[in-house]
Amino acid sequence: MLKKGFIVLFVFVIMSSLVLIGCGSKGGDNTGKQSASNGSGVTKIIKFAHNGPSIPEHPMNVAANKFKELVEKNSNGQLKVEIYPAGQLGDARTIVEGVQMGTIEMGDVENGPMGRFVPAAMLWDLPYLFRDLDHAHKVLDGPVGQKIADMYLEKGIRLLAYNDGGFRYFTNNKRPIKTPDDMKGLKIRVMESEVMIDSINAFGATAVPMAFGEVYTALQQGTVDGQENPLDLIDSQKFYEVQDYLSLSEHFYYPRQYIISENFYKSLSPELQKVVADAAKEACKVQREELAKYNANMLDKLKEAGMQVNEVEKELFMQIAKEKVYPKFYSKIGNGDEAAGKALIDEALNTK
Incomplete structure (x- = not known):
């Protein structure tokens, strides 16, 4: 048992x-x-920030949504893009810092603050560097643009593509600006860019660096007399409500750029890296096309809003730029080498 x-x-x-x-x-x-x-199969989030207008039809947002569409479609759901417009995640400098630290994956930023991170990027802020849009695009998309993009990597940032902010124009409440003499006594708001600050001062005005979101109120209250921006931003920010004169100076060109955290980029597979890079290039191409259409009738619109528009004797401003501003930044643009900085400027100027 x-x-x-x-x-x-x-x-x-x-x-x-x-x-x-x-x-x-x-x-x-x-x-x-x-x-x-x-x-x-895990979905990674790309927080995509810019400090431009929030209106859906603005070229920045059309391009951002194209980027989102392409990335989400071509990654088969492995990547999701969240767009934060209108400075929701901070001004341009804050966005760049966030991308560098990895707290923000991507940004569409103007060049203004980039000189703090990559001194050679000050090249793009030089007054009268570009003859026209075609010249600007050839330089940015060519060897000079790539040389500067390569320098971003040392700072933990990857520059994926340049898009177009257009040329910048003076507005103010005192008088038409036709020559540098007309700049005297004016307080002009500028971006946080050493080159831009020194340029405006060299032209005869007093440069006042200020965050973009503060400009309208500063103009309204008379803290500054004027500002300088591309036509689309003069319109979208309604500066015509608080400014009388628009001068067609085209003194600065305004390249924007799609940047991504290098650590985040490296965390992606080669296939997803290509998806993101290709989408950025296509989105920036769309942005350039959309901006051209957006600005087509902008001068007429601003005139109808009450602004007085005048031509500018650009040659007088160009002379000051090349004699007083360019030499001051040879060393910084050349990373401590004046000859190298001058050579890079000349290469940009002479690009055909």
Whole structure:
């Protein structure tokens, strides 16, 4: 009887072990499937920030939405883009710092603050560097633009593509600006850019660096007399409500750029890196096209809003720029080498 009981107990133990082994095998299969899913199916979020207008039809937002569409479609759901316009995540400098630290994955930023991070990027802020839009695009998309983009990597930032902010124009409440003499005594708001500050001062005005979101109120209250921006921003920010004169100076060109955290970029597979890079290039191409259409009738619109528009003797401003401003930044643009900085400026100027 005891022997029979032992046999029954032995058979029970063996059967229980087999059941446990089977369950363990099934658990192992499930874990493997979950790991595979986490490896390829987890959605990564790209927070995409800019400090431009929030209106959907503005070229910045048309381009941002094109980027989102392409990335989400071509990544098969592995990447999701969240767009934060109108400075929701901070001004341009804050966005750049966020991208550098990795707290913001991507940004569409103006060049103004970039000189603090990559001194050679001050090149793009030089007054009258570009003859026209075609010249600007050839320089940015060519060897000079790539040389500067390569320098971003040392700062933990990858520049994916340049887009177009257009040329910048003076507005003010005092008088038409036709020559540098007309700048005297004017307080002009500028971006946080050393080159821009020194340029406006060299032209004869007093440069007042100020965050973009503060400009309208400063103009309204008379804290500054004027400002300088592209036509689309003069319109979208309704500066025509608090400014009388628009001078067609085209003194600065305004390249914007799609930047991404290098650490985040490296965390992506090569396939997803290509998805993001290709989408950025296409979005920036769309932005350039949209801006041209957006600005087509902008002068007429601003005139109808009550602004007085005048031509400018650009040659007088160009002379000051090349004699007083350019030499001051040779060393910084050349990373401590004046000859290298001058050579880079000349290469940009002479690009055909």
